[in-house]
Amino acid sequence: MIEKIELPWLLSFQSVFERRSFKQAAEALGLPSSNVSRHVALLEETLNVRLLERTTRRMSPTEAGQTLYDQTLPLLAALDEGLEGICKQGQEVSGHLRVLMPDLPILAKQLASFCARYPDLTLSCDTGLVPTKGLLDGFDVVLQFGRGGLDDSDWVATELMRWPSVVVATPELVTRYEGHLSLENLVNLPCITSLSALSGSPWVFKNGKQTSTIHVTSQYRVNSAHIAKEAALSGLGFAILPQQICHADIQQGKLIALTFDKTPEDLVLYAYSGRLKHSARKVKALLDHLHFEKIHTR
DSSP, X not given: OGGGOOHHHHHHHHHHHHHXXXXXXXXXXXXXXXXXXXXXXXXXXXXXXXXXXXXXXXXXXXXXXXXXXXXXXXXXXXXXXXXXXXHHHHHSSOEEEEEEEOOOHHHHHHHHHXXXXXXXXXXXXXXXXXXXXXXXGTOXXXXXXXXXXXXXXXXXXXXXXXXXXXXXXXXXXXXXXXXXOSTTTGGGSXXXXXXXXXXXXXXXXXXXXXXXXXXXXXSEEOSOHHHHHHHHHTTSOEEEXXXXXXXXXXXXXXXXXXXXXXXXXXXXXXXXXXXXXXXXXXXXXXXXXXXXHHTTTO
């Protein structure tokens, strides 16, 4: 039966019942009187029972009308309260926020400061450098590294932080392969690559807006820039690293930054979320918070 009844019919009936007037009910609902009258008529027709007795001088509910009002009033009130609650979740920074992100100290601080700012929020945070789960698994926001162009996706990618990168090696390794240090020869040189992060082995370089990908090979593959740097310092191969983590080693002469006709693409941290227009306020607030912090972490 319920699939045959439309909500506007019940709302119109409730308003007429309480005001004993189609005109006043229509004004309260912001509808033409003809619409309200038609709603009540359709409700009576579908239920096959008279709900309101109408005369030129007065209007009164029938026994069936009184019963319908008494039984639907609390149901409609509960439905309205539930919808208001859902709407409130979208407008206020509250509820349960699920985040998947790399285990980085800088992100830990930002996430803690965000939750301290919004005490009505509860948080579940899973960590992983290469997420095997994502937004379809119930996470509201997924933070992930990228280098170069982004794959097509139904999700919105928001850039949070960017690190210029450089190819480095020990002075001994540079001397050993002197004369062979070119982008074309990188595929034949010992390189240190990611295991599964950043799509594995490809190194991406840029020249203006143009990019090129080099599929280097490696016997040393890790999902950590810090582990990769230690391998580079040990002379295990050439590594592409954020300048920030190897700047001191370059200054001290422990590593040499190589120059090619193209430069390595920046390492970028992205936040993936659903379409922002329909995202809950908690998601928008987190992205705003992380985007603001970007200014202070470059």
